[in-house]
Amino acid sequence: MKRTVAIDIISAILLLLLLYTAISKFIEYSRFKEVLLISPLLKPFAGFIAWSLPLLELMIAVSLFIPALRIKGLYASLLLLIILTVYLTYMILFTPSLPCSCGGVLKDLTWPQHILFNLFFVVLSVIGIILARQRFIIRIKGEAPT
Amino acid sequence: MKRYFFGIIAVAVAFAAVAFTKAPSQNSKQSGNFTDYYYKFVGSAGEENDMNKWQQLSTLNDYNAFSCPSGSVKGCKIINTTNSSGHPTSVPLDGSGLPTVSGANASVANRN
Numbered sequence: 001m002k003r004t005v006a007i008d009i010i011s012a013i014l015l016l017l018l019l020y021t022a023i024s025k026f027i028e029y030s031r032f033k034e035v036l037l038i039s040p041l042l043k044p045f046a047g048f049i050a051w052s053l054p055l056l057e058l059m060i061a062v063s064l065f066i067p068a069l070r071i072k073g074l075y076a077s078l079l080l081l082i083i084l085t086v087y088l089t090y091m092i093l094f095t096p097s098l099p100c101s102c103g104g105v106l107k108d109l110t111w112p113q114h115i116l117f118n119l120f121f122v123v124l125s126v127i128g129i130i131l132a133r134q135r136f137i138i139r140i141k142g143e144a145p146t
Numbered sequence: 147m148k149r150y151f152f153g154i155i156a157v158a159v160a161f162a163a164v165a166f167t168k169a170p171s172q173n174s175k176q177s178g179n180f181t182d183y184y185y186k187f188v189g190s191a192g193e194e195n196d197m198n199k200w201q202q203l204s205t206l207n208d209y210n211a212f213s214c215p216s217g218s219v220k221g222c223k224i225i226n227t228t229n230s231s232g233h234p235t236s237v238p239l240d241g242s243g244l245p246t247v248s249g250a251n252a253s254v255a256n257r258n
Contacts, residue, residue, distance in 0.1 A: 012152035
């Protein structure tokens with residue numbers, strides 16, 4: 001029971017993050033696209049990323065909301081956060097002078113702050129996945145014939 | 147239904163947070179702030195805090211095309227969210243008087 005509540009809370013925190021950043025990106029769409037156009041790495045795909053990234057964040061948020069899809073949502077958010085953290089690391093190493101193309105108040109964070117922020121949510125996703133897997137194993141063992 | 151409880155709270159908080167962070171930006175836009183302006187530095191080293199030495203670029207494309215000149219000038223271009231008669235209202239400087247590469251409302255490209 002406690003494990004289930006913990007998974008629900010972790011999913012809700014990730015849902016909050018993804019929904020907030022997705023809505024912020026849609027609201028500030030033109031600004032978001034402009035910043036992507038400055039990035040040497042993302043410039044060729046700026047138009048595609050500008051709408052597909054917030055859409056992907058919304059889809060993952062929906063999957064985190066629905067209990068039956070929650071484990072898939074946790075895996076998807078972990079993957080997305082790892083990709084974004086790798087991108088942030090690249091930006092710190094090669095173009096630290098450029099602004100962040102993040103949504104909402106997150107764009108006010110410095111690059112290192114943003115990496116720490118992302119890593120926190122990566123760890124949270126991993127904990128959520130571990131707890132969900134443990135619950136799945138316990139459930140299977142409970143249903144298995146003796 | 148119990149398993150949707152935290153999710154519903156998260157959705158509510160997310161929408162509230164977006165509404166909260168969007169509000170100041172809307173108000174500021176009416177007074178002309180929080181729009182991105184692009185500048186290139188036309189002064190000499192040590193003059194980075196003189197706003198008149200930053201010349202406005204009309205478009206983002208001009209900003210992208212502008213390459214930092216070699217020499218002693220450190221800060222050479224800036225994205226700023228505030229503007230005063232074609233000049234930035236401030237440039238974030240570090241302790242030694244050189245432009246810092248990022249700030250809450252500005253981003254400076256420094257020559258390597």
